[in-house]
Amino acid sequence: MAKPSALENLTQALQCLPGVGVKSAARMAFHLMQQDTAGAKALARALDDAVVRLRHCSCCYTLTEDVQCATCVDPARDQTQLCVVETPADQAALERTRAYNGLYFVLMGKLSPLDGVGPREIGLKRLFDRISPEGDERVSGTPIQEVILATNFTAEGEATAHVIGQALKGLPVRVTRLSRGVPVGSELEYVDVGTIAHSFIDRR
């Protein structure tokens, strides 16, 4: 074997990253060792640091370093709206729009029966505790009035939104879903038929 084991170990370890196979991992390992050992050291420190310091927000369940995340403790946010997203990355995408000033609930996943991820695994129980009056009092004095389902518009995301919507029917909250439709800036000719059909159904 010509390759040293430290390089093989690194190539192996890099494959824990989503979307990285053996060839990408080998390329990454080579790049780091040949051209960016400083980056490799920084990455090692960031990984250790994140593993040690990150935990789930007691309120919205996103990843944070404190008991509650900065959004949940921000008094300027609208305490009556709760936006349900799949991941912190989705939350960040919504925050970038500056179109929403309410609170969030991060599922940290989506329903995916084929992978063994059911309602229990994505923490629907936590979501109900958050919304229902008792759970809400524990968190803040203002009850949630609207739950906005902002899971992805994939099969799993739609299923997740549907299950949550059904389950919330008994609670005194308005449940809405982000609108489907034609992306801003796109020409109808190049938009898929499913999207156009939905933009008819959801027309204003």
Place this chain on the structure above:
Amino acid sequence: MAKPSALENLTQALQCLPGVGVKSAARMAFHLMQQDTAGAKALARALDDAVVRLRHCSCCYTLTEDVQCATCVDPARDQTQLCVVETPADQAALERTRAYNGLYFVLMGKLSPLDGVGPREIGLKRLFDRISPEGDERVSGTPIQEVILATNFTAEGEATAHVIGQALKGLPVRVTRLSRGVPVGSELEYVDVGTIAHSFIDRR
């Protein structure tokens, strides 16, 4: 800011990997922290370990943990052939073929004038020291008789092979290049014209 700084740091640090932008990095960071903290710890250890232990082989310049790599010290390898490759990954690809039993020289790069990488940066001097009689004696008793240029068939790789070929003209070694041609198993109809043209030129 809703996102904690440890997560932001990790997202930032992951972008040192080639081909990883801010969105991929965010997805990777989230995946590691939510589903694979063991993988994150293992990756941090592998990175630290590789940075500390890896160095360049004194003979072929590949990455190794010893003074000389396993290939260079293997007496069963043909000591008269030297295959010049760009990276350890290319070397590994050639080794997988089991079609070559000589030695290697790993450039650890390629000529890329636009990125400021000239003949000096990719260590052509080291290559000449390796091939020329004095340099060769230091390494092993048998002089190199054939240099096989196995740089990639990209513009930079071809340029690198050309420059090395020109520079080796004065030395008493045979300089060859891997043949270009139609990939095994492919149909002519679907092969690009440049490749077919080269397979005419290099026909046997």
